[in-house]
Amino acid sequence: MSTTIKVNGQDLPLGGASVHTTTLDWLRDRGLTGAKEGCAEGECGACSVLVARPGIDSPTEWTAINACLVPVAALDGQEIVTSEGLGTSSELHPVQRELAVRGGSQCGFCTPGFVCSMAAEYYRPTRTASAEEDCEHGPNGFDLHSLSGNLCRCTGYRPIRDAAYALGDPDGDDTFAARQSSPPPPPAPTRLTVNGAEFVRPEQLDDVLELIAECPEAKVVAGSTDTGVEVNLRGVRPSLVVAVDRLPELREFSIDDEQVRIGAALTLTEVERLLAGRVPLLEQLFPQFASRLIRNGATIGGNLGTGSPIGDTPPALLALDASLVLASRRGERTVALADYFTGYRETLKAPDELIRAVLIPLPLAPLTAFHKIAKRRFDDISSVAVGYALDVVDGVVREARIGLGGVAATPIRARATEQALVGRPWTERTVREAAAVMATEGTPLDDHRASASYRSAMLGQSLLRFHAQQLHVEGVSA
Amino acid sequence: MSQLSERPVEAVVGLPLPHESAALHVTGEALYTDDLVVRTRDVLHAWPVQSPYAHARIVDLQVKPAYDVPGVVRVLTSDDVPGVNDAGVKHDEPLFPDAEVMFHGHAICWVLGETLEAARLGAEAVQVEYEPLPSLVSVREAIAAGNFQGTGRHLERGDVETALTTAAHVFQGEFEFAGQEHFYLETHVALALVDEGGQIFVQSSSQHPSETQEIVAHVLGVASHAVTVQCLRMGGGFGGKEMQPHGFAAIAALGATLTGRPVRLRLNRTQDVTMSGKRHGFHSQWRAGFDDDGRLVALEATLTADGGWSLDLSEPVLARAMCHIDNAYWIPNVRVDGRIAKTNKTSQTAFRGFGGPQGMLVIENVLGRCAPLLGYDAMELRRRNLYQPGHTTPYGQPVRHAERLEACWSEVVRGGEVERRQAEIEQFNAIHPNTKRGLAMTPVKFGISFNLTAFNQAGALVHVYKDGSVLINHGGTEMGQGLHTKMLQVAATTLGVPLERVRLAPTRTDKVPNTSATAASSGADLNGAAIKNACEQIRERLAQVAGSRLGLHAHDVRFADGMVRGLQGGSLSWDDVVLAAYFQRVQLWAAGFYRTEGLHWDANAMQGEPFKYFAYGVAAAEVEVDGFTGAYTLRRVDIVHDVGDSLSPLIDLGQIEGGFVQGTGWLTLEDLRWDESDGPHRGRLATQAASTYKLPSFSEMPQVFNVHLLDKAHEDGAVYGSKAVGEPPLMLAFSVREALRQAAAAFGPVGTSVDLPSPATPEAVYWALDEARSAAPVPSSFSLSGV
C-alpha cells in the first residue's frame, strides 16, 4: 500500500496529514507555498494544481483541480505538479514566460493557480490551432473556459488572455507532454487512520457497498467538490470517509440503441468528452456548469448525490427522462429521476445505496435546450435552471418534458406547463399562454442570488426565449 | 519643466517593463506573509470568536472551556492588553470589545492553538452570553434614527436656491447605492514574533506599516522603536489594507509577547469578509437644474455615507466624495451636505478611489437619468458640460489642464469609431426586439494627493555598495500596483545605472520611519520623488569624484547606462567611480525625503487646493442586453487615459485595465447583501463568500479592450513628468453602467428615462428593461420630480 505522493517528480510521504487535510494545506506545510488559499471553496482557483489523470485522448492528461477541496489522502499514490514544478524563475515554463512578460501578474497571488490551469490547457491533447477565433477561443485553440475557475482581482484578465492565446505547442523534448503518453499511476487502495478518523479507498464496488452497509457514519466522497466545501467552511468532519471516485464499476460509459449509460464517478469533464456532443442538451449545460477546474473533479453522481435543489444536471436529466441505477449490498434497482427527489436534500436513495450510473433513454427528443439564470456567466450557481425536451410533429407539440431547478425544495418537472403545451400548436400564442403558467411553477424563494419574483419571471421568460430560439427549426423534427 | 519632472535622455523610466517580481509570481517563488509560516518554527495559530448578533451586550464571557480543547495554548481577551485596547487611530474601535458587540461577526476574543484546527475548536468551546440590543442595519434606518458619527461637512459655491428657481429644467431624486468588498485574493494576515531584547517583529500584509507599528506599540504599551513591521508584498490591497490590518497585527503581537512563540493570524475568506471594512455604500438625495442648452446650472445634494460601526477613514472618504461630486463637469452653483451614518456593520474603509467613485456616481446617475428627459443624447449632454480651461472646482481649485478632458474625449470618439458604432447600434436595436445594445461614454477627473496635507510626505534610503551595486528602500508597499518596479526605474534613471544594478529591499519601518499609507494613488509620486532625492545626493557626491578624475567641473559630468561621461569627453565606469569614492571617504548612501509643495486645504470650509494635479480619462463602453433575462455582455471598451509621461507603460496599462474591471464589478455584479430583516440573522452579510459574492471573472472582461495613454501629457509637478494611476481608471467603469441604462431604455419608447440600481446585476437590469418595455411613450413636456 502506497503512502506517498509524487510531487514535482519527488516522492513525498503523506505523513502528518489528517483525514481531512486538504491537498493545499499539505503542499503548503511541505514548503510548497506556490499554491495559495484565496477562498477554500473552489471559487478562485488560487490553489490550482495539476494531477496526472487517465485521459480520453491520451493515456494521461494533466488535469487542473482545486487543491483546496480534495483531501490529500485521496491523492495517495498519485502524481501532482505545482507551479514550482513547472519551472523556476531562472528557467520559466512557456506558460510562465508568456504570463510574466505580458503583464499577466500584478500582485501575483492568483498567478500560480492561473499557471496550472493554463498549463493543463496548453497540454490538452485535443487543443489544435484553428482559424476560427471567437471570443472564447484563441487562434491556438486555447479554450478560455479552462480559466473560468480562476479569479484575478488585479489585472482585469486581458493580459492573461493574451498570454494564453500566444502559447504555441509544447516542444518535442517537453517532459510534461511526454508524460501524457504513458498511463497515470493506478488508484492506490488507501486506509489512513489519524486521531480516530479514517479515510478509506476500497478497490472495488462490493467493498464499498459492504462498508457503507456496515458503517452508517460513512461519508461517501467522489470529487469532493461539495464535501470539501462542507469540511472547509462548515467545519464538517466525518469520522469515516469512503472514496469512490476511482471505482471502475462507477466509471463505465456506454451508448447503444436504447440508452446512454454514464458511470456516476465520471467527472463532468469526462462525460462531456465521452458524449462528444451526442446529447445536445447536456452539451449546452457543460460550459455553464461551474468552472473547468470544478468540472475536472465534480462527478455526475455527486451532483445527484447531494440532492441539492439547485444542481444543474437534475433539470437537464429530468427533461431527458433519465433514471438512476442505485446499488447496494442488497442488489441494484433503477429509479426514475422524476421520482428520486423526495424533499429538501432528501432522495429515494437509502443510506446504504450508491448511485452507480445515470441512464438516458434514446432516441432523444428533437427540441432541447438548457437555460441557466445566474449573476455571472462563468462559474456561478443557478438562480433558476431549466431543461427542455420537446417533440413537435407537424407543428403540434406531441411531447414536452421540462425540468426546473432553483424554484422548489427539489428539482421538479414543470407538469402544468407541459400540459399547457402538449397537443397544442407550437405557436407564439400557445407559448405565451404556457409561459404564464410556467411563471407560476414551483414556490421560489427570495435569497441573495435572486428575488422570488425574478425567479418566477425567469421561468416564463425562459419559455419565450426557448420558443424564439427554436422558431427557425420549427417542424424540422416531424 | 521643473527639475522634479525633467527626464534625462537615456532614462530607464518610460520603458515598458513587466512587474519586477513577475518571474517569482509565475513560479510561486514570490513569498507572501503566510508563506513565511512554514519557514518559521513553533508557530501558534489564531481563531476568533465572532458575534452572531448585529448589536448586543456581552453579559458573560467564559473562556475556560477552550482550555479543555487539546492544543489550545491561550485565549486572548481584553484583560490581556497591557497598553490601550484600541485598534484604530480614532479611539472608537476597541481591539477587544468588552461591553458591546457592534456588528455581526465582531471578534470578541481570539484563541491561540498549536494548530489552526485546535484554535478553531477552542473558539467553538468559548461560551459567550449576549443580550441582543436594537440595531440599525441599513443606511436608511440610521438616517431615520438620526444616528450619525464624525463631523458632517458642507461644500458650497454660488447661489443654488436662486439657480434652481430660475433653471429651465429641474429634476430631483434619491439614489442609494451599494459598497464593495475588496476581495484582495490574499486575506488579512500577520505573523508576529518576539526578537531578542523584547523587540517585536511583525510581518503584516499592510499598506501602512508605520501605522501598523504605531497601533501594535500602543496596544502593547511600548514605544514605537520596540516594534518593527515588515511587508514583503501583498496579494492585493485596494485600500482594504490601509487601516484594517492594524488590529490583526496587534492581536498577533500580543499573542507573541504573552506566549513567547510566533503567532500567525490569517483570516479565512469568510472571516475576512465578515470582519473587515469595505467600500462605503451611500445614500444620496439630489436636485439638479439645467438650462435650455442642457448645461448644468445647479446641483444640490445630501450625501450620507454608510460608515458602519466606527469611523475608521469615513471622514476623509466623505470629504473626497464631496470633492468629486462634480466629476469632470462645470457646475456653477453647488451645495453639498455630507454626513456619516453609524450602522451595525463592518467599519467601512478606504477602497480604490476613496469616496471619489461614490461622489461621481451621483452626478453620472443624474446625467444618465436626465438626458432623455431633456431630449439629449447622454453622450452629448456629458460632453457639453465638461470642464473648460479657466474653470474652478466647487472647492475653489483651478482645473489645470482641463483641455485634456476634451483631448481624451475626442480621441476616444475617433479611435473608438463611436459615431459609426452608434449608427450600427441604432440599426441593430431596430431589428432585434429581444436584444438591445447600448454605447455610453463617461469622463473622469480625479484629484491626486491625500486630502490631509500632512500625509503628502515620503522617505527613502539608498545604499551604493563598494562594488557599485545599489540597494533601495522606501516607505511604499507593493500590492501588485507595480510601485517597486517604478521605484527601481526611478533609481536606475537618477543614478544612470542599468536596471540590473539596482535591487529593492522589502518595506520595513526600521529602514524608513513615519511613512504614509501607500494609498491615494500617490505611492509613485511621493516615494519616487524621495528616491530621486536620495539618488541625487549620491550622484552629486560621485560627480565631484568623477569630475576631479576627469579634470572637469562636477556639473559637467553625466551619469547614464553605467558610465560617467564628461561633457567634453572622457569617461569612467560607474563601478570605478564608486570604488574611488569609497577610498576618498565619500558617503555612498543617502536618505531621501519629499513633501508635496503647494497644497492647502481648509477642511472646515471645504475650500482650498488639496490636490497637486488632476488625472483625466475617458471611456466608451458598449454592452448587449438580453431582454429575456437582463443578462449582458461587455462587447467593447475604448479608453484614453492621462498618466502624464508614464514611468512604466506596461504597469500603467495594467492599472487602467484592472481598475476598470474592478469598477465594473462594483457597478454591475458585486452584491453586498446584508440581512435587513427582523429575523434571527439580522445584520449578517448573506454574501460572505466567493460563492455568493461574485467578482468579475473572464466572462466579464470586455471582449474588445483598447486602452491608450494620452499623448503629450507631461505633468510638471511630479516625478519624471508622470501621473498617479492607481485609482482614477476604476471610475471609467461608469461607462458600463450608463451603457446598460441606455440598452435597457432601448426596450422602451424613445425618451425613456431608466432608473437603474447599483449594482446593475442582471436581475436589476431585467426589471429596468421590463419597466421600460411596458412604459407608455413619454410626453415631451414631461418634467419629472421624485425620479
Ligand SMILES: Cc1cc2nc3c(=O)[nH]c(=O)nc-3n(C[C@@H](O)[C@@H](O)[C@H](O)COP(=O)(O)OP(=O)(O)OC[C@H]3O[C@@H](n4cnc5c(N)ncnc54)[C@H](O)[C@@H]3O)c2cc1C
Ligand atoms: C465553486 C463551485 C461551483 C459549483 N458550480 C456548480 C454549478 O454551476 N452547477 C452545479 O450543479 N453544481 C455546482 N457545484 C457543485 C458541484 O460541483 C457538485 O454538486 C458536484 O457535482 C458534486 O460531485 P463530487 O464528485 O464533487 O461530489 P462529492 O463532493 O464528492 O459528494 C457530494 C455528495 O454526493 C454524495 N455522492 C458522491 N458520489 C456519490 C455516488 N456515486 N452515490 C451516492 N452518493 C454520492 C456524497 O456522499 C456527498 O454527499 C459547484 C461547486 C463548487 C465548489
Ligand code: FES
Ligand atoms: S482556494 Fe479558492 S479555489 Fe481553492
Ligand code: FES
Ligand atoms: S494578480 Fe492579483 S489577483 Fe491576480
